[in-house]
Amino acid sequence: MSLKRKDLLGIQDLSVEEINLILETAESFKEVSGRDIKKVPTLRGKTVVNLFFEPSTRTRTSFELAAKRLSADVINFAVSASSISKGETLLDTARNIEAMQADFIVLRHPMAGAPNGLARMLRASVVNAGDGGHEHPTQALLDLYTLREKKREIKGLRLAIVGDIAHSRVARSNIYALTKLGAEVRVVGPPTMMPREIERLGVKVFYDLDEGLRGVDVIMMLRLQLERQGIALFPSIREYSRLYCLTPERVRLAAPDALVMHPGPINRGVEIAPEVADSVSSVILDQVTNGVAVRMAVLYLLSGGK
Amino acid sequence: MSVLIRNGRVIDPGRVNGPADVLIDNGKIAAVGPGLKAPAGAAVIDAAGKWVLPGFVDLHVHLREPGFEYKETIATGAAAAVAGGFTSVCCMPNTQPVNDNQSITEFILDKARAAGLANIFPIGAITKGSEGKELAEFGDLKQAGCVALSDDGKPVVNSMVMRRALEYARAFDLPVVDHCECTHLSEGGCMNEGLVATEMGLHGIPAASEDVMVSRNLALAELTGGRLHLAHLSTAGSVRMVREAKSRGVRVTAEACPHHFLLTEEAVREFNTNAKMNPPLRSRKDVEAVKAGLKDGTIDVIATDHAPHAVFEKQREFDYAPFGVVGLETAWGLALVLVEEGVLTVEQVVAALTSRPARAFGLAKGTLAVGADADLTIVDPEAQWVVDPEQFKSKGRNTPFAGWKLKGRVVSTLVGGRVVYP
């Protein structure tokens, strides 16, 4: 069994088998990252291009490491650095990159659907590193991997995703991944940040954080993204924080061994109280390690001869 | 010059629906009836197995000239019109510059005459530059040849401006056409707000955006007694409100486009920019309501909102792609789907494309009465064909119906007694 696909655009159209395949493959790559010589020759001679239209040191570095550990060559395009700022369209930029014989384009873009359009037009494999509010598949995969490591079974796990669900690609990808694997997912946030008909994706909606956290095994906090909002969705950060900040008291409402996760970087004091942040930090570091392994698995599985 | 169209089934809504011949003399309808004789020197068109209809009238088309000739010109738009069986089209003023004065109106009419294909009836802007602030010179526009007023592309946001427009237009007996959208509610949106937008992470335009403005416009029509025409209705709420207003005698006419009665928001999946238009494709519930509106006459007219764009413009990220789809060359085949689904009879579909739009804008078109202009469309009701955008006469290829298998096709179009298509 393998990933019979050219691209990884989202979790929504991955099957459970494909998700499991990626996670199992990631296990082997985690072992490689534990060696002294953290390199295997598998993608030797392949070129991976990181095309990032949004700033992101974390995700970009993670993909870069993943590609390099597979012995691929890596090029980083940051938006301002090339002709993109001269008004060249996304498609033209990507075609120019492909003409340099790129095998993979890892794309992070502020518009939903940008990787889908590229994948249709290019021969290279397109990996979605986050497109607007749509999906961030490798983040969800590494979250799943981390959860499996810590909690063993995803099926039946109770999770709460907290924050600006409407604008969060991390929330969407995780909702798809977790519901496919049989977890019980709750979404918690103010009504203005709750997307229409979200309950039809198989999740339970809560506006009250205390109620939403009761008894859950995992709390996944989202970053408050001020850059994505137009007319204010809530009156002030102060009010948001009072109602939705994860404090030690609120953590106690969850199951005793509840895990707290965050895609990073954390806004201390806004989404998470400083005291809680440090317990979160340790999981974040796991997520970072697992992120490289998962991305290596994705690059490997997409690289079948075409 | 005489033309005899023989052996076809003539459908002239309200007048004829059956086998008959049509005799044309000097660009006018001379006679309609069975067994007509061809005068000496007449051209004869054999319409056996075909239907002979009044030429279609489209109240809502974007011809893009002046200013956006790379998307479409009046010539290419007129060619697309007659290829789709439309002998009269009303073109919206959102050109560059905006058609808010006599010169642009005359420019458009000149280009239309030069093309020599469909009749083009310009629609003038409601406000100067369509900026929504000061009324344009309606008298000037009417005299130059405009048949209606609209700021389409945009709504008239300021209710006072809309009120004044409806009032002032009464002096010229011109209908005022509004594109019903509350720009505050729709800001940043690129598709219908609902489950599909939630799944795709795209910002949605709620149905309420249209409902809010339809409600306002109906209240203003009632207040002013002006002639209101509502462009491209797409929501259940709009249809319900128009139905209610009409029942109380408010002077309003409404149009719906094929994409709003045949497609839902599902067509946008995979980020298909050729299914991106404004108002957007809505939910199944809204589509059913639009169909019901067509069935009971709440919606008077089928229009296309033909909106061509260059291919490269649509090949962009979904948010950046411009709104709009073409429609002149597919409208007839698509409208027939309503017959197949039992929503309308053939005669009702023909009326929605001919007599009713003509009546809504007071045009002496859309009929085969004796003495009327000889604008006719001959269709083959059995012809099966596949929509292929590469074959369009329009410069635009942006249709959500590419690959659709349709039954019923325009085979010939006459304007003023002259064959202009094929």
Add this chain to the structure above:
Amino acid sequence: MEVKKAERTVMDAQEINRALTRVAHEISERSRGVETVALVGIRSGGVHLANRLAQRLKEIEGTAVPVGTLDITLYRDDLNARKEQPVLRKTEIPFDITDLKIILVDDVLFTGRTIRAAMDGLIDLGRPAEVQLAVLVDRGHRQLPIKATYVGKNLPTALEETVEVFLEETGGPDRVVILP
């Protein structure tokens, strides 16, 4: 037990076990004791054979010899030619291979490419003092200059024939067959 048409058994259970016993003795003799010896079975044919050899070495020498498992998928030279990537399994070598005498174990030695990949994989894990190779069957047709140190059975074959090894541990019964 069903035997497919034209399938030829060239080693039965008893012959396999005798060969493994002999190889174990050879290893013990040549290494003059097994203190610095470790076995690494190549996935997936060599894994159980490595365990069986370790078992016999324990009986002979009284010492437990470390056993690891090496997955060579990432080092294969034919990844580009394949339509799908082969399934990746874990490499599990829970000891430091530096300065040890590593004996790679595989079931069938054929072109030698698997062994080349295995050696590349090993070198990335450390610096063994010596690398040797033990195979159950050597069927000839080498495409690289690779030679086994210990051979269970030399088996002349035609290029288009296939050699398959069945073991108890994976369904068995123990036998080596040639398919045309």
